[in-house]
Amino acid sequence: MLGLFLANYAALVALMLPFAALAFVAVSAIFVYNTLILSRNRTCEAWSGIEVQLKRRSSLIPNLVETVRGYASHEHSVFAEVAQARGALAKAAGPAAMAAADQGLTLALGRLMAVAENYPQLQAVATFSQLQEDLADTEEKVAYARQFYNRNALDYNTRIQSFPGNQFARWFHFNAVDYYNADAASRADVRVQFTAV
Amino acid sequence: MSPSEGVAGQVLVYDRIAHNRRKTWFLVAFAVAALAPFVLGISWAVAASVVMRLSPEAGRARAQARMTELILQHTRADGRERDQAIIDLERRVEEQRERAATLQRENSTLRMKLMPVLAAALISALVLLFWSIASSPTSRLLVQAGARPAVQAEAEAQRVLENLAIGAGLPVPKLYVIESSAPNAFAAGMHPEHAVVAVTRGALGLLDRRELEGVFAHELSHIGNHDIRLNTIVATIALFLRIPYLMFRREMSGPSQRSGTIWWRLAISPFGLYVFLIAPLAAALIRAAVSREREFLADADAALLTRYPEGLLRALAKIGGAGSAQTASTAAFEHFYFANPAEPGRSWFIGRMMATHPPLADRIQRLAGYEGDSALAGLERAVQDGRKYIQDHPVVELDQTLAPAAGDELSALNQGNVMGRVYRVASDEPVSVYEMSNLKSCRVATVEPGALIVGFDDPGPMCQVNTADQTFGYIPRSVVLTPVDDLIPAEVYDPQLRAAAEARLARATAAERIPPLPKAGLTTRQVMIALSFGVAVFAGMLLLLVEFGGR
Numbered sequence: 001m002l003g004l005f006l007a008n009y010a011a012l013v014a015l016m017l018p019f020a021a022l023a024f025v026a027v028s029a030i031f032v033y034n035t036l037i038l039s040r041n042r043t044c045e046a047w048s049g050i051e052v053q054l055k056r057r058s059s060l061i062p063n064l065v066e067t068v069r070g071y072a073s074h075e076h077s078v079f080a081e082v083a084q085a086r087g088a089l090a091k092a093a094g095p096a097a098m099a100a101a102d103q104g105l106t107l108a109l110g111r112l113m114a115v116a117e118n119y120p121q122l123q124a125v126a127t128f129s130q131l132q133e134d135l136a137d138t139e140e141k142v143a144y145a146r147q148f149y150n151r152n153a154l155d156y157n158t159r160i161q162s163f164p165g166n167q168f169a170r171w172f173h174f175n176a177v178d179y180y181n182a183d184a185a186s187r188a189d190v191r192v193q194f195t196a197v
Numbered sequence: 198m199s200p201s202e203g204v205a206g207q208v209l210v211y212d213r214i215a216h217n218r219r220k221t222w223f224l225v226a227f228a229v230a231a232l233a234p235f236v237l238g239i240s241w242a243v244a245a246s247v248v249m250r251l252s253p254e255a256g257r258a259r260a261q262a263r264m265t266e267l268i269l270q271h272t273r274a275d276g277r278e279r280d281q282a283i284i285d286l287e288r289r290v291e292e293q294r295e296r297a298a299t300l301q302r303e304n305s306t307l308r309m310k311l312m313p314v315l316a317a318a319l320i321s322a323l324v325l326l327f328w329s330i331a332s333s334p335t336s337r338l339l340v341q342a343g344a345r346p347a348v349q350a351e352a353e354a355q356r357v358l359e360n361l362a363i364g365a366g367l368p369v370p371k372l373y374v375i376e377s378s379a380p381n382a383f384a385a386g387m388h389p390e391h392a393v394v395a396v397t398r399g400a401l402g403l404l405d406r407r408e409l410e411g412v413f414a415h416e417l418s419h420i421g422n423h424d425i426r427l428n429t430i431v432a433t434i435a436l437f438l439r440i441p442y443l444m445f446r447r448e449m450s451g452p453s454q455r456s457g458t459i460w461w462r463l464a465i466s467p468f469g470l471y472v473f474l475i476a477p478l479a480a481a482l483i484r485a486a487v488s489r490e491r492e493f494l495a496d497a498d499a500a501l502l503t504r505y506p507e508g509l510l511r512a513l514a515k516i517g518g519a520g521s522a523q524t525a526s527t528a529a530f531e532h533f534y535f536a537n538p539a540e541p542g543r544s545w546f547i548g549r550m551m552a553t554h555p556p557l558a559d560r561i562q563r564l565a566g567y568e569g570d571s572a573l574a575g576l577e578r579a580v581q582d583g584r585k586y587i588q589d590h591p592v593v594e595l596d597q598t599l600a601p602a603a604g605d606e607l608s609a610l611n612q613g614n615v616m617g618r619v620y621r622v623a624s625d626e627p628v629s630v631y632e633m634s635n636l637k638s639c640r641v642a643t644v645e646p647g648a649l650i651v652g653f654d655d656p657g658p659m660c661q662v663n664t665a666d667q668t669f670g671y672i673p674r675s676v677v678l679t680p681v682d683d684l685i686p687a688e689v690y691d692p693q694l695r696a697a698a699e700a701r702l703a704r705a706t707a708a709e710r711i712p713p714l715p716k717a718g719l720t721t722r723q724v725m726i727a728l729s730f731g732v733a734v735f736a737g738m739l740l741l742l743v744e745f746g747g748r
Binding site: 042046049053137140141143144145147148152 | 356359360361363364365366502504
């Protein structure tokens with residue numbers, strides 16, 4: 001049946017073939033483009049996850065500072081440092097800058113906690129230990145949100161750097177995204193601070 | 198752990214994940230391939246018997262031809278000369294043979310036309326079976342496992358689960374606690390948005406935060422990989438292939454001997470050998486193998502998610518020391534659990550090939566492969582901890598009458614929803630609850646519209662319900678009830694839990710902002726399934742009509 005059709009309409013088929021090939025290319029191009037868009041949107045969504053957690057962490061800090069200030073009002077330099085680091089994080093834009101600012105804030109908080117260690121009566125305050133616990137939990141949430149973002153970013157970057165995605169990436173201006181990377185040394189430092197809670 | 202080791206380990210994890218994925222697809226393809234001869238064989242057998250009953254002339258004509266031939270042979274044997282009578286007989290044999298052959302041909306074309314219809318019917322039966330298993334609410338499984346929603350006391354575990362869900366990019370599953378001291382856990386739900394994670398009290402008590410993280414990461418990986426759906430599909434195919442065998446086994450163990458012989462006669466034939474022996478065996482093996490593969494995959498994914506395989510390693514070692522057998526599990530849901538809820542069999546075949554979970558030692562070895570052998574150092578202690586824990590907290594044996602029907606997978610299907618299912622009353626006015634299955638009987642309670650009640654599946658003129666304050670009664674079938682599948686009956690009965698559940702449901706609906714579903718009528722999916730089923734039936738009828746209409 002098909003053979004008969006082919007024999008009778010060979011010319012027609014020959015004419016149709018390029019169109020069929022074109023249609024195939026067009027359909028696969030749409031598919032590739034859509035996967036790129038999906039991948040990019042997922043990365044954006046994962047990024048907003050980090051922002052949410054960082055904001056949450058920032059909002060815990062004023063309360064924490066106030067609680068510590070009630071017992072150690074003369075440690076101005078530490079409070080100023082925390083406030084400055086928090087301001088820097090609020091102003092930072094883009095994964096790399098934000099990771100750096102977040103790291104700065106983590107260091108400042110580590111110093112604040114070190115100061116708090118010197119005031120045993122502060123450790124006994126329920127709100128302080130609650131805040132400390134919340135902070136530790138949020139740190140963990142930031143870490144997981146970061147991992148999710150990095151995984152999505154890796155997926156997206158791989159797609160736009162490998163064929164045929166790289167062609168589309170050039171035409172439609174898909175740019176590689178930065179990973180959210182904090183320095184390993186500073187993170188290890190913070191771990192030590194909080195596991196004692 | 199040095200960074201270089203870590204990188205090497207992670208590469209291994211990725212390799213392992215890719216390998217497991219490939220193996221799963223191979224196994225699924227194998228299951229589907231096993232399905233084809235099964236469906237063809239059964240539809241051939243049914244078509245043959247239908248044709249035999251519809252037009253028995255072919256058989257009769259063949260018998261007649263044979264009879265005449267016999268007469269001819271006897272006549273020849275007498276040593277008579279070849280006279281007119283013998284020539285007549287020879288002609289008659291020829292005629293009858295021809296007639297038999299024609300009828301035979303007609304019958305076989307008829308059989309060939311019947312077969313696709315029957316095969317389509319069998320496939321739609323498989324789809325319906327899958328649908329009935331898949332649409333079985335998660336709450337039913339939770340009730341069967343004896344789970345209750347987590348409360349404030351388990352806030353720590355809830356926080357761990359929440360944080361991991363952020364890392365996996367999944368909506369936070371609801372946490373349930375099973376009151377059993379054998380450490381185990383499971384994830385359920387056909388879609389990540391409705392997924393739940395249940396963990397036993399034993400696991401919460403025995404495992405520390407890092408170990409619990411490993412267990413939850415494993416369960417979240419199951420949810421993220423859609424393992425629950427995959428396992429359900431494979432289990433459905435396996436059950437479908439095993440139905441003839443299970444019925445055969447039930448028939449054999451039953452008191453009736455007469456029907457038993459029919460089954461035996463069916464079983465002893467090449468067709469029967471495949472349907473009753475090879476297919477069910479292959480199905481059970483494939484189902485178990487897919488489940489085992491997915492366990493390894495979830496372990497690898499969990500190592501990747503927590504970036505801390507030691508936690509999961511220690512958890513596995515502790516569970517290995519304590520033992521994970523659950524009394525409240527059925528064969529149909531074994532593959533949902535973190536560690537095998539059934540006592541593993543002793544022999545190699547039952548214990549290895551038919552088990553839904555790989556031995557804990559194998560899982561530990563593969564996980565240790567990502568980390569290097571240094572990870573194995575602290576495990577001996579963990580095993581000891583597990584042993585000590587289970588000595589201090591012995592597993593209370595459930596009363597067997599309360600436990601879900603033990604036995605084969607069929608019983609899990611037709612057992613119904615003994616503990617009830619949560620519904621919301623969707624009528625506009627208060628509904629009266631009657632004392633008996635009779636509108637003239639006493640009214641024992643009134644249910645406000647929108648209230649939660651627990652309904653039971655039992656047949657009868659009126660629907661059996663339990664109100665929130667546990668008043669049992671009957672309501673008319675005309676009252677529209679919308680199932681609320683992520684609640685379990687215990688949550689409706691307890692006022693505190695009910696308030697929490699209502700708040701959560703209100704939040705969920707506000708977050709989704711979807712237009713309210715029509716109170717009555719079918720969902721799109723139900724309409725689609727009904728439509729396709731109707732089309733299949735219509736096509737079959739049309740085919741039969743075209744075939745037999747003229748006769």
